[in-house]
Amino acid sequence: MAGTEEIYWGVDCGSSEIKVVALDGQGNILLKRKQKTLFPLQDHVRQALAGESGDLSPFQNEGSHDIKEGHKIIATGYGRKYIRFAHDALTEIKAHFIGVQKQCDLKDAYSIIDIGGQDSKVITACNNKVDQFVINRKCAAGTGAYIEELGHRLEVPLKDMTELARGNDKELSLNSFCTVFSGQEVIKTLMNGERIENIIYALYSSVVKRVMEMTAITTDIVIFSGGVLEFHPELVAMFAKKLEENNANITCILSPNAQYCGAIGAAAYGLKPS
Amino acid sequence: MSNVMKEYFLDLDRAAKDPARKVAWCTSVGPAEILRAMGFEVFFPENHGAMLGATRVCMETIPVANAHGYSPEICSYLTSDIGAYIKGITPLTKAFGIEEIPRPDVLVYNTNQCKDVMHWFEYYASEFNAPIFGIHPPTNLPEIKQEYIDDVARQFEALIHFLEPIIGHPMNRENLKTTVALSLEATNLWSEVLNMAQVTPSPMTFFDSTIYMGPIVVLRGTEIAVKYYKDLLGELKEKIQEKHSAVPEENKRIYWDGMPVWGRLRDQSNIFKENKACVVASTYCNSWIFSDFDPEDPLPSMAKAYIKIFINRNDQYKEDYIERMVKDFKIDGVIFMAARTCPNNSNASYNLPRKLKDKGIPTIIIDGDLCDLRCYSDEQSTTLIEAFLETI
Numbered sequence: 269m270a271g272t273e274e275i276y277w278g279v280d281c282g283s284s285e286i287k288v289v290a291l292d293g294q295g296n297i298l299l300k301r302k303q304k305t306l307f308p309l310q311d312h313v314r315q316a317l318a319g320e321s322g323d324l325s326p327f328q329n330e331g332s333h334d335i336k337e338g339h340k341i342i343a344t345g346y347g348r349k350y351i352r353f354a355h356d357a358l359t360e361i362k363a364h365f366i367g368v369q370k371q372c373d374l375k376d377a378y379s380i381i382d383i384g385g386q387d388s389k390v391i392t393a394c395n396n397k398v399d400q401f402v403i404n405r406k407c408a409a410g411t412g413a414y415i416e417e418l419g420h421r422l423e424v425p426l427k428d429m430t431e432l433a434r435g436n437d438k439e440l441s442l443n444s445f446c447t448v449f450s451g452q453e454v455i456k457t458l459m460n461g462e463r464i465e466n467i468i469y470a471l472y473s474s475v476v477k478r479v480m481e482m483t484a485i486t487t488d489i490v491i492f493s494g495g496v497l498e499f500h501p502e503l504v505a506m507f508a509k510k511l512e513e514n515n516a517n518i519t520c521i522l523s524p525n526a527q528y529c530g531a532i533g534a535a536a537y538g539l540k541p542s
Numbered sequence: 543m544s545n546v547m548k549e550y551f552l553d554l555d556r557a558a559k560d561p562a563r564k565v566a567w568c569t570s571v572g573p574a575e576i577l578r579a580m581g582f583e584v585f586f587p588e589n590h591g592a593m594l595g596a597t598r599v600c601m602e603t604i605p606v607a608n609a610h611g612y613s614p615e616i617c618s619y620l621t622s623d624i625g626a627y628i629k630g631i632t633p634l635t636k637a638f639g640i641e642e643i644p645r646p647d648v649l650v651y652n653t654n655q656c657k658d659v660m661h662w663f664e665y666y667a668s669e670f671n672a673p674i675f676g677i678h679p680p681t682n683l684p685e686i687k688q689e690y691i692d693d694v695a696r697q698f699e700a701l702i703h704f705l706e707p708i709i710g711h712p713m714n715r716e717n718l719k720t721t722v723a724l725s726l727e728a729t730n731l732w733s734e735v736l737n738m739a740q741v742t743p744s745p746m747t748f749f750d751s752t753i754y755m756g757p758i759v760v761l762r763g764t765e766i767a768v769k770y771y772k773d774l775l776g777e778l779k780e781k782i783q784e785k786h787s788a789v790p791e792e793n794k795r796i797y798w799d800g801m802p803v804w805g806r807l808r809d810q811s812n813i814f815k816e817n818k819a820c821v822v823a824s825t826y827c828n829s830w831i832f833s834d835f836d837p838e839d840p841l842p843s844m845a846k847a848y849i850k851i852f853i854n855r856n857d858q859y860k861e862d863y864i865e866r867m868v869k870d871f872k873i874d875g876v877i878f879m880a881a882r883t884c885p886n887n888s889n890a891s892y893n894l895p896r897k898l899k900d901k902g903i904p905t906i907i908i909d910g911d912l913c914d915l916r917c918y919s920d921e922q923s924t925t926l927i928e929a930f931l932e933t934i
Contacts, residue, residue, distance in 0.1 A: 346921055361929035387922070398933045400899070403926060405909050 272338035277326050278535030279313060279354065280363065280528070281305065281347030284385035284412060285495065286316040289531040290324060295370065295539055299324060300528050305347070313351050317341065342538040344530050346386070358537055360384070360530050361401050365393055367533030368491050371524045378489035381479060381507060382529070383496035385412040388479050392487060402483045407446060410478025412496040414447050418471050421451045422464065429468050430502040436469035441477075450474065472503045476510050485511065490520045495527035546770050547756050551638050557583040558644030564709060565644045567666065569659045570759050571829065571851055572652040573677065573698055573844060575725050578763040579718040580702075580709050585644050586760050587662065591619030593633045594626055595804030595913035603629055604914055617658035618883040618913035624665055646670055648708055650701065652677040654854045656886040675704050679849045684856045686846060694845035715840075721763040722844065723837035731771035732758045733831045738778040739822040740871050743787035745778050748798045748821035749811040750788065758830040787820075794819035794931055795872055799864065800879035800888050801826055801912040806920070813924055817931045823871040825852055825864070825889070857892055864894075868903055875904035875934040877927070882909065882917035906930040 274293040279286065286305050290298040301319055306312045314333065318325040326339040333353045335341065343354035344363035351357075364382050368374075377394035388410045391401040404410055419426050440462065444450045454467055490511055497504050501522075508520035523529050557563040566582035568574050570589065577584050594600040600618065603625030608614050610628060612621050626632055627643070634640040649672055651663040660676055667674035679694045702713050735754065739746055746754075754774060761767040796814070798821045803810065814821055829851055836843035852863060864876060876898060878890035885891065895905035908926050911917035 346925070359925050359929040359932060361925070362932045387925075398929075401929060401933070403922065405907075405922075 275324070275326065275336075275339045276535040276538040277317060277339065277341040278363070278531040278533065278538070279317060279341060279343050279345075279351065280360065280530035280534060281309070281313060281343060281345040281351060282360075282385050282495075282530070283346055284416075285527075286313055286345075286347075287495075287528050287531040288316045289525075289528050289535050290326075291532070291535040291539055293539070295536060297525070297532065300525065300531070302527070309347055309350050310352060313347070314353070340538045342534040344534040356538065358534060361389060361391055361398060361403075363530040363533035363537065364389070364493050365391055365398050365533065366536050367525075367529035367531070368493055368523050369393065369396065370532060370536045371529070372491060372521065374489060374491075376489060377487045378491055379485050379487045380491045380493055380523075381497070382492075382494040383410070383412060383475070383479070383503075384494050385416075385496075387411055388475075388482065390479065390483050390485065392483075392485075394487075400483075404478070404482060409445050409447055409450070410475050410482075412494075414450070414478075415471065415475065415496065415500070417447050418451060418454060421454060422458075422467065424464065424468065426499065429472075430500055432465050432468040433472050433502040433506075435465035437463070438466050439473070440466045440470040442470045442474040445478075472500070472506050475503060476506050479507070480510060485514070488515065488517050488519060490518060491523050492520070493523045493526045493529035497522065498526035546761070546766060548638050550757075550760055550766070551634055551640055554583050554585055554644045555634075555638075555640045564647040566705075567646040567649040567663065569651045569655065569663070571655055571848060571853075572650055573701065573848065575718065575721045575763045575835075575840070575844060576698060576701060576705070576713075577650060579721040580705055580713050582648070582705075582709075583644070584760070585646070587623050587666075588619050588659075589756070589760050590626075590632070590634075590643060591623045591913060592804050593637070594622040595619075596807065597633045597636070598805045598915065599626065599631065599633050600805070600913040601915060603631070604916075614883070614914065614916075616883060617656065617662070618911055620658050620662040621883075622913045624662070627666075627669070646672045648672055648705065649674040650677070651675075652679070652848060654679050654681070654848050654851060656853075656884075658886075673704070673708065675701050677701065677848075679845075679854070681854055682856050683849065683854060684859060686850050690849055691842050691845045694849055695841040698841045698845060718840045719837045722835050722840045724764060724768055725762040725832065726835035726837065728758060728762050728764075728767040728771055729830065729832045729835065731768065731775055733828075733833065735771055735775050735778060736823070736827055736831070738775070738782065739820075741782050742795070742872060743785070743789070743792040744795070744820050744822045745781035745786050745788055746822075747788045747811065747814070748802075748824045748827065749807050749814075751824065751827040752802045752804075752807060755827050755830060762830070789815050789818060789820040791818045792820045794874045794934060796821045796931075797864065797867055797871065797873045797876045798824040798826070798879065799876060800890070801881045801884055803879065803910045803915075803918055804912055805915050806910075806918065806923075809920065810923075810927075813927050814931075817928060819931050821877075823867050823873065826887075828867075829853065853887055857889075857894060860889055861894055861897055864898060865901065865903070868898075873903070875906070875930060877930070878905060878907045880907050880909050882911045883914055884912055887912075904930070904934045 600622035
């Protein structure tokens with residue numbers, strides 16, 4: 269291998285977006301890329317990995333699926349099994365854990381709250397390994413899809429939600445578990461003349477409630493990862509507030525590169541000494 | 543195996559069409575020995591439900607039962623089966639060329655597993671205008687007291703009196719001894735078969751066992767079941783000698799609690815295989831081990847065996863039982879399948895996984911169902927199983 273550059277690619281193929289990260293042999297992040305998850309999946313994952321003409325790419329030449337010597341691709345996310353040119357795959361649970369651990373280098377036990385497009389996870393890690401984890405069960409309430417769907421019903425762009433939620437003047441809450449029934453509740457609340465700010469706050473609050481119901485968080489450190497939390501800072505603030513109510517000593521941190529934690533973890537998994 | 547089950551169903555079909563022969567329907571852990579000893583051919587609707595699940599025909603039939611007032615939240619064996627009856631279909635047609643399920647001359651259920659079987663059998667008793675008898679044992683037992691055994695033995699005696707007019711003569715008690723002796727032999731062989739998976743690497747998986755278990759459910763009390771398990775045991779011993787591994791490079795051993803997801807057996811089997819994990823033991827397949835049968839004391843020993851089953855016990859018993867299995871089968875982790883429509887056979891709801899985890903046994907809960915695939919998410923379950931395997 270002497271003289272050959274080693275590059276480790278992590279590709280997190282989620283329900284909304286494909287995230288790609290490349291690490292060098294020392295684990296330094298060389299690049300991050302993302303694009304919408306579209307089909308045919310192979311083509312779009314390939315495109316996300318290859319980037320634009322002239323960019324660093326794991327492929328031997330344009331159009332080919334052959335990987336350059338020294339390059340290794342590790343897949344994670346819901347699409348992990350459908351990426352034919354990946355050398356290995358791991359679940360997003362392990363990938364997010366490795367991604368967070370690599371970037372935050374925590375010695376004490378901690379929990380990761382990751383909200384993705386179609387699932388929410390709470391992972392507890394200690395002694396440098398995953399101790400336990402839970403994923404939302406039965407439905408997609410408390411996930412990115414939930415926020416997106418209700419944002420769509422309210423005609424509020426996702427990027428505006430945090431500012432709107434911060435403008436609330438009461439702590440309204442949504443009762444329903446179900447995305448569709450929540451939509452009905454939102455419409456009824458709007459018809460009653462409720463301010464949109466209070467409704468967005470209620471929507472965030474509902475996500476916090478759903479996730480907190482999944483498991484009891486017992487660690488003093490909580491790391492937030494995933495795209496939804498990166499792009500909804502007020503949601504992170506609300507999570508932190510709720511966690512502090514239960515544990516005054518808790519430290520809440522938004523992971524660096526939160527949306528890319530899974531991809532970073534996958535790439536780092538490829539880098540691990542075999 | 544397929545020949546054994548084929549011949550069983552073909553003979554049932556012949557019996558149903560022969561006025562000289564009688565067909566009894568029985569729940570899967572009901573007193574089949576009494577029925578067989580009295581000359582009934584025995585049909586097990588739960589086995590039919592499992593076939594509807596495994597063939598995924600249930601996805602056409604459950605909604606039919608739902609539309610007829612049977613909730614999607616109740617036993618999906620029941621809804622699969624009643625829906626199939628209303629629709630006039632059965633997987634027996636495609637599998638064995640049998641047009642319809644055998645008409646019952648009598649129906650006998652035992653609520654040792656749940657009360658849904660009572661509603662299920664009452665539906666058919668009404669449809670076929672057939673006599674029905676229920677055994678109602680004490681449930682959720684911490685221990686097996688003599689008074690419970692006496693109670694159920696008396697109910698079995700009452701059942702015999704109920705059935706005698708149907709067959710037209712008193713029961714031959716010697717036949718009952720012979721039948722119980724055959725059941726005991728088969729069930730002991732079945733236990734030995736399942737214990738073959740204690741060997742590392744295991745020559746069989748839980749997914750194999752869900753197929754192997756057919757005769758112990760539908761043919762116990764017969765020579766056929768005894769022969770089948772003797773042959774199977776021989777084959778498995780040979781596999782062990784040859785160091786055959788059901789999962790190549792087996793490096794994790796898993797215990798499965800709860801029902802199988804019948805419509806996803808192959809997919810789940812593949813997930814474990816790809817991850818070099820072998821599901822070596824289960825609560826479900828072990829539920830047909832009745833070592834307490836005693837041919838010299840048939841009714842009390844049957845009473846004891848049928849109330850002692852795992853599903854009819856309290857949580858402390860279940861916890862101790864799984865702990866024992868973890869030790870005996872060198873288990874690395876326990877998967878709890880929480881079946882949406884079968885709370886009685888799902889043990890994840892009252893903190894049992896957590897208690898085992900606190901004792902150092904890794905556990906995970908996956909949501910699903912025995913038949914109703916609307917309650918099962920392939921992607922979610924695959925991720926959960928794989929992530930669980932990654933962590934242990």
